[in-house]
Amino acid sequence: MPRLMLTRCMPLLPLVPALLLLAAPEAAAREAQLRVARLSTAVATLQQVRVQLRWQDQAAQGELQVWAGKVDAPGLGYHCRDLHWRCPLRRSPTGWQCAGALRSGSLPPLQLALQLETASTRVLLAQGRARLKVEQVAATPDLTTLELQKVPLAWAQALLTQAWPAAQFKAGTLDGRLQVHAPTAAPLRVQGDLQLGAASFATTDAGIVGEQLSGTLQMDYRSAAAHASVQLDGQWHAGEFLAGNTYVALPASPVQFHVQAEQRAGQGWQLPRIEWRDGAALTAIASARLHTDGSLQGLSVQMHSDDMTPLKPRYLSGWMGMAGLGDVELHGRMDVQAQVDANGLAAVTARLEGVDVRDPNGRFVFDGLRGDVGYSAGAPVASALQWNGGQLYGLAFGAATLPFASSAGELRTRAAVKVPLMGGTLGLRDVVIRPPHGEAGMDIRFGLQLAGIDFGRISQALGLPAFQGTLGGSIPRAHYAQDRIDFDGGLNLELFDGRVAFSQLSLERPFGTAPSLSADVAMDDLDLMRLTEVLGFGSISGKLDGRIQGLRLVDWSPVAFDARFITDDAPGVRKRISQRAVQDIGSVGGSSFIQTLQGKVIALFKDFGYRRIGIGCHLENQICTMNGLHSAGNTFTIVEGAGVPRLDVVGYNRAVDWSTLVERLLAASKGDVAPVID
Amino acid sequence: MKQWMGVPVASALLLSACVTINVYFPAAEAKQAAKEFVEKVINDADKVQIKETPSGGGGGMVMQTPRARFDAARFDMAGFDPWVLLGIGSAQAQSAPDISIKTPAIQAIQSRMESRFSSSLRAGFDSGALGFTSDGLVSLRDPSKVELKDRVALNTAVADDNRDRKAVYREVAVANGHPEWEEQIRGVFAKQWISSARAGWWYQSGGAWKQK
Numbered sequence: 001m002p003r004l005m006l007t008r009c010m011p012l013l014p015l016v017p018a019l020l021l022l023a024a025p026e027a028a029a030r031e032a033q034l035r036v037a038r039l040s041t042a043v044a045t046l047q048q049v050r051v052q053l054r055w056q057d058q059a060a061q062g063e064l065q066v067w068a069g070k071v072d073a074p075g076l077g078y079h080c081r082d083l084h085w086r087c088p089l090r091r092s093p094t095g096w097q098c099a100g101a102l103r104s105g106s107l108p109p110l111q112l113a114l115q116l117e118t119a120s121t122r123v124l125l126a127q128g129r130a131r132l133k134v135e136q137v138a139a140t141p142d143l144t145t146l147e148l149q150k151v152p153l154a155w156a157q158a159l160l161t162q163a164w165p166a167a168q169f170k171a172g173t174l175d176g177r178l179q180v181h182a183p184t185a186a187p188l189r190v191q192g193d194l195q196l197g198a199a200s201f202a203t204t205d206a207g208i209v210g211e212q213l214s215g216t217l218q219m220d221y222r223s224a225a226a227h228a229s230v231q232l233d234g235q236w237h238a239g240e241f242l243a244g245n246t247y248v249a250l251p252a253s254p255v256q257f258h259v260q261a262e263q264r265a266g267q268g269w270q271l272p273r274i275e276w277r278d279g280a281a282l283t284a285i286a287s288a289r290l291h292t293d294g295s296l297q298g299l300s301v302q303m304h305s306d307d308m309t310p311l312k313p314r315y316l317s318g319w320m321g322m323a324g325l326g327d328v329e330l331h332g333r334m335d336v337q338a339q340v341d342a343n344g345l346a347a348v349t350a351r352l353e354g355v356d357v358r359d360p361n362g363r364f365v366f367d368g369l370r371g372d373v374g375y376s377a378g379a380p381v382a383s384a385l386q387w388n389g390g391q392l393y394g395l396a397f398g399a400a401t402l403p404f405a406s407s408a409g410e411l412r413t414r415a416a417v418k419v420p421l422m423g424g425t426l427g428l429r430d431v432v433i434r435p436p437h438g439e440a441g442m443d444i445r446f447g448l449q450l451a452g453i454d455f456g457r458i459s460q461a462l463g464l465p466a467f468q469g470t471l472g473g474s475i476p477r478a479h480y481a482q483d484r485i486d487f488d489g490g491l492n493l494e495l496f497d498g499r500v501a502f503s504q505l506s507l508e509r510p511f512g513t514a515p516s517l518s519a520d521v522a523m524d525d526l527d528l529m530r531l532t533e534v535l536g537f538g539s540i541s542g543k544l545d546g547r548i549q550g551l552r553l554v555d556w557s558p559v560a561f562d563a564r565f566i567t568d569d570a571p572g573v574r575k576r577i578s579q580r581a582v583q584d585i586g587s588v589g590g591s592s593f594i595q596t597l598q599g600k601v602i603a604l605f606k607d608f609g610y611r612r613i614g615i616g617c618h619l620e621n622q623i624c625t626m627n628g629l630h631s632a633g634n635t636f637t638i639v640e641g642a643g644v645p646r647l648d649v650v651g652y653n654r655a656v657d658w659s660t661l662v663e664r665l666l667a668a669s670k671g672d673v674a675p676v677i678d
Numbered sequence: 679m680k681q682w683m684g685v686p687v688a689s690a691l692l693l694s695a696c697v698t699i700n701v702y703f704p705a706a707e708a709k710q711a712a713k714e715f716v717e718k719v720i721n722d723a724d725k726v727q728i729k730e731t732p733s734g735g736g737g738g739m740v741m742q743t744p745r746a747r748f749d750a751a752r753f754d755m756a757g758f759d760p761w762v763l764l765g766i767g768s769a770q771a772q773s774a775p776d777i778s779i780k781t782p783a784i785q786a787i788q789s790r791m792e793s794r795f796s797s798s799l800r801a802g803f804d805s806g807a808l809g810f811t812s813d814g815l816v817s818l819r820d821p822s823k824v825e826l827k828d829r830v831a832l833n834t835a836v837a838d839d840n841r842d843r844k845a846v847y848r849e850v851a852v853a854n855g856h857p858e859w860e861e862q863i864r865g866v867f868a869k870q871w872i873s874s875a876r877a878g879w880w881y882q883s884g885g886a887w888k889q890k
Binding site for chain 2: 202204205206207209210211240242245247317318321322323324326508509512513514516552554555557559560620621622659
């Protein structure tokens, strides 16, 4: 505050001529002095005032000095101490003039020039390139005109502090013309046009910051004891602005704004109309009410966007970045109406038209969103949202309609929803969405049904081997909370003439860092011939059962499971294993062949009979502890032969590094193996 | 199918009926794992470190590159299983209490955190804008230290890093077979971020910010 003391006193300058007038009658004498203990005007109070005029006989000019110990203009927020002005006083054809340095303490001086004429009083205050002209015409004593040229915003700091104590101007200039009407019996009124150049400001905690803000402003401010009002019209040309997580980057194209605000004694500010017009990107019309402490009492806003593409870079980047959606692209048209009351969000209705939402990281895509979504914290509202299609992690889904009903802070579906998904349907029912409220995060409950989904297309989309099958199942209750979805129920996959059942499903951080899927999987009677064909794993006939317990995929790669696969003893099923499959299994198990046959002899046979095949892996900490039909020490039997020639496959070294195992599996499926053959 | 499933289940039931196994949180191992993780993230851009040798020698201060220091630290790892480092563990290795942070998912997060730390977070810690919270996260404690043009990027980096941190604490616990250790692991990491912090960086202690 002391730094700006001097500049804060500008509005008091019209008072100086009054002092001079007091001194002037004494001008004929060699020296005149005037002391005033206290001088009050409508705008300011001056204390410890001393005016001294020295005039040599016959001299063309005298020397005027004015001191003021305290100058206070509480209505404008200016408080100055120890002012001193010294200037040569000259007579002009129509009055007096005096120009000299105005000092306050040790601050750099300002140049103050005063022209005192019968019809008018003019004051010019200058520092560097900054010029502030103040003019008062005798015929209209209540009206003061201010002309500003490159005036530093810092000179208006006291005004800002009065309106917003935590805020401080950092840089910027003002140009323009203001008229101050200060009649004794009527409210103070300030009106005029201003140009703001590269203005920067910040609150003390840097929670709200503006930088390089440039624009034009028409203002009309009125202030009386019981009522203050302000009306601002203008446009922004450039700059950026941040409040909490909201970041606004003003575009090069002008943004029009209009603000009406008023405050009655003992009440908070009311803003009956706020307008923001940023071309096709955003038109917003709002009204707001504040409490006396500045907190929000109520807000009603209507927004319209004909082109949502610029919304993210201009208005939403702060929030979307925080939510991990910084790269998401928005296109289309949108209307939003929202009401906020003292309890928070009361109602929102969003109407969409041809809206596309795309995540370049491939997590989700929604195409052709249209219709509306209505949320109400109170009375019921109905809405319906449609889309043409989209993708979740590369899985394409088709057109669907979601009929919503909302009341008491919940959003529910009014009827079951069917979404075409990969050749089948995904059914959603009893969806209940509770948006984040206070400490509680987003909470979604829903029932899920899958029917007739082509697993071949899923495999293709996810880059899996070409599994063919049909996925279905019912999850009566699924619950999303705290970045985690738990599925109560299970899914069934009909695969290779057998069944695969998924249960205990849960998904952590579904759209966040390293999504983690947990499940138990049970497999029954899979046709080994078709399985080995797809995996490129030689050829084995027979049926396979298996289970994978505690499966956990992090970022879609397995990090833990306890898996065990074993051939089924179904009667009448032919059980043969090809020579290639023997080699592949051998290479995966790191095994060598023992008993009955020498390696060279294997090559003579195309396939072998087997009694049982069994293999298991317990994956933990990147190490797979392998087992087979039976284990002894560090060995485990994978294939038990049958008939002649009888072939057993035995694995050695039960602990295998997982990445090594995956490499072996991939190599085996490509036929690129070289097993150890004894 | 039922036949073979039944046997291990029955035997497991039988075993668990007779034997009570108490698993204690391996605090020392967790601390070691957290230290490796945190120092890799923080140290990446520090080419030269002055650090006390952990063991052997005449003590005192020596100049070491991070590589050399890492090796020196490994010699000091009581109970640390070198098999895990080699990538091929023995069956025995898994029975000893160990906290592994070697899964590819965790390592992928770690390297992302490492590059984020050197590209944006380190400057925030150096300027005093950022601090380590007592629950193992990062917080923008003094926004006035950040220019407006960098605020959105830094806020985003902090939010991304905190999501990664939460995922790491969770996945380290799960990868070690004890999801219930998540909070303890988070606590160990929280202490480690602070203890690995450079002089002048800020951290939260008892609700207040302190400078190291």
